[in-house]
Amino acid sequence: MSGERTSINTYSALLPGLLLSLFAISGSGCIARDEQHSSERLRQVMREENGHIQWKVYGFTDDPCKEKVEIYYDNGKLKEVYYRKAGRMEGVRTVFFDNGKLSETGIWHEDNRVGEFRYYRQDGHLECVQYFGLIGESVE
Structure with a gap:
């Protein structure tokens, strides 16, 4: 016993x-879907004629259908980071103002907004919060 x-x-x-x-x-x-993966590998860099980076695309050796995309402002600061899987937005998307402060953040699933999205003003203060259902429709 x-x-x-x-x-x-x-x-x-x-x-x-x-x-x-x-x-x-x-x-x-x-x-967390936006955490650094050990299998993340730089796949592509697109530069403007003046040499500034427009965007970077990373692939993942542990998930060949998944990519991380980083888009940059002309001043070199990060504008946006998002993930896509099989060509569709999938995971956390974060957007920044050109001053480097957070503009918006939320999760996407198959090109649809899902759950809580937070929108900020350029001074960094929270402007509003919006919620989306499973198929991307706005819910109160």
Whole structure:
């Protein structure tokens, strides 16, 4: 009987970790989609005639259908970062003003806005928050 209790207690202690692992593997849940991947590799750089970078595209060796795109202002500051999968926007998209402050952020799924989007003024203060349903429609 005590062997059974040890076994049950051991599995009970492991269960939360196993569930978290399943969430991370399936892509569900609130795992950050914009974190740096160790498999991220620079695939393409587009420059203007004056040498300024217009955009960069990164690929992922662990997911060949996924890309990260960075778009830059003429002054060299980052304008926008987003992810796409199989050519469709998928994951966190972050947009910046030319002064470097955050302009907007939110998550996209198959080219549709999903969940909470935050919009900011150029001074950095939050302007508004908007919510979107599963097919990109705005919800109150």
